[in-house]
Amino acid sequence: MSSIEKNSVLERRIDSLLTDEITINFGPQHPSTHGVLRLEAKASGEVITAITPHLGYLHRGVEKNLESKEFLQGIPLLDRCDYLSSMFNSYIMAACVEELTEIEVPRRAEWIRVVAMELNRIASHLLWWGTFCLDLGASSPLLYAFRDREDVIDLLELISGARLLYNYIRPGGVRGDVTPEFMKKLEGFTNRFPPYIDEYEELVTGNAIFIERVTNVGVISKERAVNWALSGPMLRGSGVNWDLRINEPYSAYPEFTFDAAVEEGCDVMARYRVRMMEMRQSNRMLKQAVEGLPEGSHTAKVPTSVRCKKGMTYRRIESPRGELGGFMITDQDKAKKPWRFHLRAPSFANLAAIEEMSKGYMVADMIAILGSIDIVLGDVDR
Amino acid sequence: MSLSEETANRIRELVPEAESWDAESAELTLKGDFSTGIFAALRDDPITDLKYLRNLTAFERMDEQGVTLVYHIASLTHNHTVTVFVPLSEDALVVQSLTPVFSAANWQEREVYDMFGVRFEGHPDHRRILLEDTFDFYPLRKNFILDPAVNLRNIKEREDEMLKKILAASEEKAKPAAASSEKSASSSKSDDSKKGEAE
């Protein structure tokens, strides 16, 4: 047999050698699923052909529990849904109640809320940045991120007394006024923080390996992103200029100057850039708050047991993960409890698109894509 | 976000079969047997441009038996939101699935099915999403009572019952899997999936 013939036989064999499609199971206990998510991925070779997510491992029935709790009692429960951005969850309940009671929130209270929420956004994005880099195999960014996250947490602890679940924003305002000490520390932080972000960008963003891993991965087009109702950095990373703080203004945001972070890349890198830019914009807002925090009261006069009139409302805000909506119905005038409270969870809606985003990419890319969605399982499962 | 007059009129034209259309509060009410074509038309029309299904949920009505579905659909270019209500009666908890029109409806409809027991016809993957398949209740219905007082009293029995149910289900699941893995012990598929579950 000549060598040419031999080769062709071998080639034919390689072509006809088909491997089985294998099923790879991630989770529910897996470090890169950011909680208790279970993904059942089908892979042909190393290329993903299908993903079936299994949810509910952290389903705690918050929506049902809210129906038997008073509005104020509901806030701690909501805090624990999206535990990385609990200020936003408190705000959504407060906003719904304020709409159905027509409480006028003092201007200072709204400003303090913005400060609290933007600090929380920075803390949430920092944790995302650290764990996202960890997923990609870089372990030192986590330590950098937590060094600075502790700084933010200290500030939040000063105003609310808690490190993670604040229960700070209440119907009518906030629980306690900010102190001069806090304002001084906040000013220090806003000056310290921009060089930190520069450091992150130097450390990770320009890294050739990092760029290779995240560019043109997990692409979702503008049209598909809208069809999937993605929100937050996922939507803005696909080139849709939609930021609820600007497009449907709430709280004191109209009084602040900032830009929506939009990127056209539609890939993991674009989402990464959007979040990095958002941290800078949040810092910009905090600076404005340091300079121009209005005088006044930190809360309106609100009875301990708030009573709402009969009605229905859907309020939505821009949480670090996207559109956080609260759909509340009360069944009678002077209602003490909601008849129904639905939390429109941004992670839940964003995670739904994982299959479409990961199909055709490698298994390792799926981890990067999952990281770029920035899910919080408490928010997905509620 | 109030609607412009042009949009309000356009919606009236596009949805002649609507039960009611309130342009002031942008609330549209449809019958339970609506066709998904309505939503496709509202989505594709350049004036209405309702492409963004931001929220889909349901609530139980207070005055009579039944569940009402709520769709919040928005236009990101014109910046308006329309709320669509679909009241369903207790004996016909079934509607057309919106998944062909909005991909976003996929999981949100599954959640409504999980919580309220409303069936969505034509849904590509009609399963429970958050609870175990073995659970035989729809927790957000009002006839599922979650009274803390009752709960604390029956805590032990409830728990035993629940754990027993899960145990039985997991045993049932394990049986056919074990049988098949014996048959094809060398198959990489079952090996891999087991390994993954453990780690």
Place this chain on the structure above:
Amino acid sequence: MGLIDGLNTKDDNILITSLEAALNWGRGNSVWPFTMGLACCAIEMICAGASRYDIARFGSEVFRPSPRQSDLMIVAGTVTYKMAMRVKKLYEQMPDPKYVMAMGSCAISGGIHADSYSVLRGIDKIIPVDVYVPGCPPRPDALLDGLMLVQKKMKQEKLRKNSDRFILAGK
């Protein structure tokens, strides 16, 4: 310093201790925790492992994602019925001797979610728990305190089979 000076001689050194003490000292100071991060408490657990709180000071920085390589399971967060069997399975996969820490109110008793229809009211219903760390969520300091309690427990264990504190008792 006396010890270092003592070691710094030309002769071979001998340290006299019991086998148990040496073994427990080694085990207690290199606890490998299993990251059973389920909910909010997991974030505080990461904080304890990261820059400021630095769990490495107590020899436990080696967070393992696999139960087969770890000896302390930190159950951080709410355990639902759907997750309960998985938690038990993972516990069974850990090598003996193994320890369990229930971190946060949810893992201890269901906490704020105890009224819910889907939450297990305390992981001690399915697996034995050694140390309870209360809080919602506990601060990283509290977690470190809990870790020290685990170490204390480890250091009291005996190799004698008829002892009350036999290392594999109840396992």
